[in-house]
Amino acid sequence: MIDRQALRRDYEVMQAALARRGEAVVAEGSAWACLRGLDENQRQLKSESETLQAERNRVSKQIGMKKKQGEDSSAEMAAMGTLSGRVKELDSLTRDAEAAFSEALLEIPNPLLDSVPDGSDEADNIELRRWGEPRSDEVPPHWEIGAALGILDFDAGAKLAGSRFTVLRGAAARLERALMQFMLDLHVDKHGYEEVWVPAIVNRKTMTGTGQLPKFEEDLYKLEGEDAFLIPTAEVPVTNLYQDMILDADVLPIRHCAYTPCFRREAGSAGRDMRGMIRQHQFDKIELVHLTTPAQARSDLDALISHAEAVLQILELPYRVLSLCAGDVGFSAQQTFDLEVWLPSQKQYREISSCSTFGQFQGRRAGIRYRDENGKPQPVATLNGSGLAIGRCLVAVLENGYQADGSITIPKALQPYMGGMTTIQPR
């Protein structure tokens, strides 16, 4: 959520930053275009309404005092009857105006940082650096590797639940678990994160706090008969742990890592990545979440990215780092850097982590604040990133560890978590 004061103070600057996401964001009829008028309207009504309320409060108090002393107050009460009617009328108008304003406000994406490169889609993303030597020999896609080894069962997933679900067997199931354990241990023991375990179902307010709602309800699984949703990422429950709280500055930065399953309807991506387990309705992910001060957000972002990169480096999986362009940065983020892992079967890099900084956008929205040097409450800055997506990481391990005989070499760091197993052999 953007700052209401800033809306009045820096209107043009904000508009320019928003327009970089695409002209539609600021076009006529957009929430942004209506916002200033709604703000003006709301404040005017409120000011009027408050004047009347002050009058009502004053007279009511007088009536109370007269009654106590046994004096007659019927004249005041009669006059108050009409005043009170007007107060109610105006109050209801004010509430509607307030609702209209906040509704529009929640539709406005986060203005981008200047350092976000221009561009309209993923073709315009900027590659910053590469790590590792990508193998260039022919490797079959992971669904063929997994089927041959008898460890990935897409038919079973489809039978049980539908398309975009997979059943893992044997070594793959264990590999999924090993990756989760390995990543959590790394972030907790080496990177200093506090591990949390959180609900995978959250309510509407929580979904709104991080920005998934109200705009993207069609991407979420909603529970029937309840105003609750399956989380699309641990970012939602973990960030919202501090919803409506004022934190002491000395507890910042807060750094959490969490394992959760993630659920996405993939409504807008019909036909993309239909084979294999790159794009699933349910997948596991380790998420990293930072809450910090706006001043420290930049250095926190660098740390966050390095923590995600460490996972890939230790697993010896080649990757590259991208700076997402203006058109590709998500609704709530100010700036996003993607980590893409090398998939030899596709001979391309594919997203495995997305690290974003949100400024005070989520802090304001979710009511997460800290006390600054003057003791004034200020929205915290939030950041988060995958560290990493487990399913995609499993795919990367299968393909990058693939040997000509059909077996898989397990990265050294994972072997202890695999009960000492060094390779996955055909059954």
Place this chain on the structure above:
RNA sequence: GGAGAGAUGUCUGAGUGGUUUAAGGAGCACGCUUGGAAAGCGUGUGUAUGUGAAAAUGUACCGAGGGUUCGAACCCCUCUCUCUCCGCCA
């Protein structure tokens, strides 16, 4: 799922229609006192938003949302959450 009890400020806790501007206590901050400390005493201590250069000051907020009333923390309705007991259950 059933029955009951609750939800008040940083905490505790009073308040069942009108000087409540939310008592009292604790905590915290500052000051006085002291050789220093404790105790004691005094003052202050929320959030949001509006007006204002500031000092100030208006309004809202007693779980949430409605309603009754000239006036609601208090009465009525709906909902949420917590606790206790019963039932069911990993």
